[in-house]
Amino acid sequence: MTTIICRDLAIGIGGRTIASGIDLNLVPGTMTALTGPSGCGKTTLLSTIGLLQDPIRGTLTIDGTDTTGWSQRLRRGFWRDKAAFILQDYGIMDEETVAFNVSMRLNAIGLAVGGDRRRIRNALGLTGLASRGGEIASHLSGGEKQRLGIARAIYRNASVILADEPTASLDAGNRANIIGLLRERAERGATVVLATHDPVLVEACDQAYPVGVRNI
Template sequence: MTTIICRNLATGINGRIITGSVNLDITPGTMTALTGPSGCGKTTLLHTIGLLQTPAAGTLAVDGVDATAWNQRRRRRFWRDKAAFILQDYGIMDEETVGFNVSMQLNTLGLAVGGDRRRIRNALRSTGLDSRADEAASHLSGGEKQRLGIARAIYKNASVILADEPTASLDAGNRANIIRLLRERAAQGAAIVLATHDPVLVGASDRVYRIGAHSDE
């Protein structure tokens, strides 16, 4: 399991500070919502917590180790070993099958889906996509692609899941399903961080960090 600690963390783009003085404890078994109005910097903060962007100031520690200045190799190791991302652009290869998008591996001949087939089936079954394994991911709806992102996190057994607006534009049924899946991952020990303006998802989270308010609940 993984803990991420942010102290006086600042985020920025092209030298411009977006958020500052962020203090957060992201711990196993919890869902933390980063919320605020559009344009407040939710996604930038999420990307910084996930080491996709370098902090502008302050410190970010992963399991007690200062990761603020990690080089690309250390970051890639974190992404490979610990983290899974569910991003607004889905991060999904539309031309590949749903099954491939879970494991992101080909077999040794490069001709079929690689990885652990049983784990792929279980991940797809848990997200209601088991009948779609051999279809191209381009056939999936937006809500199904969000569930595919969660299936990938389940397959990977990621200890940190970072999701950007995972319930955006979903109907009530799909939103409830996404929230249930995320809560299940938290119950199994994952640390989940969400950038969201969805009040239902915020209400389902254990902790809420309101950007600009400099406080968490």
């Protein structure tokens, strides 16, 4: 389980501040929605929380450790051991199979999907992709790729899940399923952080944080 705390955080793009004064407690067992209009900085804040980019100022601690100045080695350790990202550009390797995209591993001789096959099947089944494991990922629709990203997070049992508009490409039925899966991850102790416009998803969260409404 992982706790992330932001204090007086300022975020931006290309040196330009787009939101500041950000104070957030992101704790295990909860879902937090980052809300606001397009361009307000939701995705930038999500990326900063995930250590994909640096804040302009302020502090971001993970389990009590200040991450300011963390090396790439320490960041990679966080990404490998704790975090799962569900991004709008999917982060999917289109030329590989759906099953490979869940485990991101090959077997010992590099000729077949590696990892725990039972867990792979379970993750695909929970996200409605049970019959698609052997297909090339490029065959999936946008909504199916979103679900594949969630299957990867389930497989890894990530303690931090960071999702950018995870329900944006889904119909009502699949949206309800994905919200339920994210809620279940939180109930199992994950810290779930979502950038979203979806009012149904926001309602399912424990807290909503409007990004960019403070004076800079």
